[in-house]
Amino acid sequence: MKTFNSYKNPAIAVDLVVFGYHDKVLSALLLNRNEEPFKDGWTLPGSFLQMEETFRAACSRILQTKMGLSDLFLEQLYSFDDPARDPRGRVISVAYYALINPHAFNVVAGKMANDVKWFPVNKLPRLGFDHKVIFKTAVERLKAKILYYPVGFELLNDTFTMTELHELYECVLGIDIDRRNFRRKILDAGYIINTGTKRAGLKNRHPELYTFNKKLGENQFQLHIQIE
Amino acid sequence: MKTFNSYKNPAIAVDLVVFGYHDKVLSALLLNRNEEPFKDGWTLPGSFLQMEETFRAACSRILQTKMGLSDLFLEQLYSFDDPARDPRGRVISVAYYALINPHAFNVVAGKMANDVKWFPVNKLPRLGFDHKVIFKTAVERLKAKILYYPVGFELLNDTFTMTELHELYECVLGIDIDRRNFRRKILDAGYIINTGTKRAGLKNRHPELYTFNKKLGENQFQLHIQIE
DNA sequence: TCAAAAGTGTTTGTACTACACCCATGC
DNA sequence: GCATGGGTGTAGTACAAACACTTTTGA
Numbered sequence: 001m002k003t004f005n006s007y008k009n010p011a012i013a014v015d016l017v018v019f020g021y022h023d024k025v026l027s028a029l030l031l032n033r034n035e036e037p038f039k040d041g042w043t044l045p046g047s048f049l050q051m052e053e054t055f056r057a058a059c060s061r062i063l064q065t066k067m068g069l070s071d072l073f074l075e076q077l078y079s080f081d082d083p084a085r086d087p088r089g090r091v092i093s094v095a096y097y098a099l100i101n102p103h104a105f106n107v108v109a110g111k112m113a114n115d116v117k118w119f120p121v122n123k124l125p126r127l128g129f130d131h132k133v134i135f136k137t138a139v140e141r142l143k144a145k146i147l148y149y150p151v152g153f154e155l156l157n158d159t160f161t162m163t164e165l166h167e168l169y170e171c172v173l174g175i176d177i178d179r180r181n182f183r184r185k186i187l188d189a190g191y192i193i194n195t196g197t198k199r200a201g202l203k204n205r206h207p208e209l210y211t212f213n214k215k216l217g218e219n220q221f222q223l224h225i226q227i228e
Numbered sequence: 229m230k231t232f233n234s235y236k237n238p239a240i241a242v243d244l245v246v247f248g249y250h251d252k253v254l255s256a257l258l259l260n261r262n263e264e265p266f267k268d269g270w271t272l273p274g275s276f277l278q279m280e281e282t283f284r285a286a287c288s289r290i291l292q293t294k295m296g297l298s299d300l301f302l303e304q305l306y307s308f309d310d311p312a313r314d315p316r317g318r319v320i321s322v323a324y325y326a327l328i329n330p331h332a333f334n335v336v337a338g339k340m341a342n343d344v345k346w347f348p349v350n351k352l353p354r355l356g357f358d359h360k361v362i363f364k365t366a367v368e369r370l371k372a373k374i375l376y377y378p379v380g381f382e383l384l385n386d387t388f389t390m391t392e393l394h395e396l397y398e399c400v401l402g403i404d405i406d407r408r409n410f411r412r413k414i415l416d417a418g419y420i421i422n423t424g425t426k427r428a429g430l431k432n433r434h435p436e437l438y439t440f441n442k443k444l445g446e447n448q449f450q451l452h453i454q455i456e
Numbered sequence: 457t458c459a460a461a462a463g464t465g466t467t468t469g470t471a472c473t474a475c476a477c478c479c480a481t482g483c
Numbered sequence: 484g485c486a487t488g489g490g491t492g493t494a495g496t497a498c499a500a501a502c503a504c505t506t507t508t509g510a
């Protein structure tokens with residue numbers, strides 16, 4: 001069998017859109033670059049793919065070394081191929097997105113390296129490379145995904161109130177959803193389970209706490225919400 | 229700015245799943261390999277990505293040189309990264325799928341190079357590399373896509389009968405769909421337009437001919453069909 | 457006039473929408 | 484007891500599912 005050489009190929013980068021939900025705002029983690037190109041500018045965290053590395057392994061390496069994160073929800077987003085996307089030469093970017101509960105990982109403001117920072121998705125700075133395009137693709141994917149996959153499982157605490165879940169959906173989708181209809185749909189779908197406990201110490205009525213139904217696989221429910 | 233060398237990178241292949249609909253059967257184009265590995269076996273058509281080539285350009289090159297096809301519907305599917313997927317070394321595969329009306333391109337049986345052949349998607353031979361996985365991913369994507377995008381536009385002739393469109397949907401989705409409900413949904417969605425002409429020369433009643441409504445963009449309609 | 461396929465309509469049930477009211481809690 | 488948010492219920496409606504009849508054509 002003829003073998004081929006592995007020279008003169010485009011480089012492959014793996015870039016990550018890390019979503020976190022915190023204080024009723026959906027945010028993404030960005031990295032402040034300390035070298036050219038785009039020195040001192042913001043970009044998505046990423047790295048070149050090693051010769052024998054899988055995409056997921058590269059994602060884990062990036063998350064671990066740059067942010068100290070591990071075991072996140074990861075999904076491949078798209079591969080970007082614009083020949084001009086990197087001024088240093090030909091680089092293919094395979095983009096993934098990750099979901100994280102910032103509280104569970106102690107990566108709220110101040111606890112990370114100071115070149116990594118959360119930005120609300122609606123207040124992003126200018127991004128280097130073609131990362132704006134990658135980012136927009138990730139947001140669209142998340143909006144679609146949340147309608148048929150319990151994304152909240154990754155973004156919220158183990159137990160949460162109906163209002164918290166409701167706010168998450170309104171935030172991600174950017175629309176108002178009727179509180180009572182949302183409740184019924186979510187419960188009818190078997191999407192979450194009432195733990196029987198309540199959150200205490202609040203000024204008003206103590207809300208019931210729920211957990212995600214882990215028996216429910218992908219595509220097991222469908223949230224019919226009119227978008228636009 | 230520091231530049232990087234482009235040596236010692238994984239190779240990048242672009243692989244294609246070409247779907248065609250013919251004689252009420254959904255088929256895919258496969259290539260009979262004339263070199264190792266998998267010599268004399270069947271694989272998806274594909275090629276290595278050139279240094280300055282976009283994915284779509286590579287797709288066009290593959291379709292043109294191996295099958296004489298051009299200007300097809302193309303969509304990126306997924307990127308595959310199993311380090312063992314190619315016995316010759318590390319190769320990333322960026323998969324696309326294409327849709328084609330075999331009649332419009334004269335690529336029905338016998339008119340193509342004899343190392344290229346249509347296979348019904350339910351009667352595929354053993355495939356080399358990880359192409360079985362790529363293929364299954366493509367079929368799933370097509371099934372999802374047909375519910376919110378007028379895929380038939382690419383697979384059928386310019387004008388077609390309601391029955392032909394109906395059969396296409398039943399074939400792709402692999403389920404029975406009520407003829408009358410299907411008709412109403414499709415028409416209500418503004419998905420197709422009645423041309424006012426009829427197909428003559430048939431034994432039975434002459435069916436009306438339709439065209440796709442080209443003004444209708446993506447996500448403009450949603451076919452609510454219960455899939456298992 | 458008969459068989460086969462194409463066109464049309466009706467009923468039923470489900471589930472989404474848009475609402476209003478009561479309940480629990482801390483101050 | 485009152486303000487605030489949390490829980491529950493209901494009427495109207497829209498649309499999908501299930502189903503039957505009529506029309507057109509060639510033989």
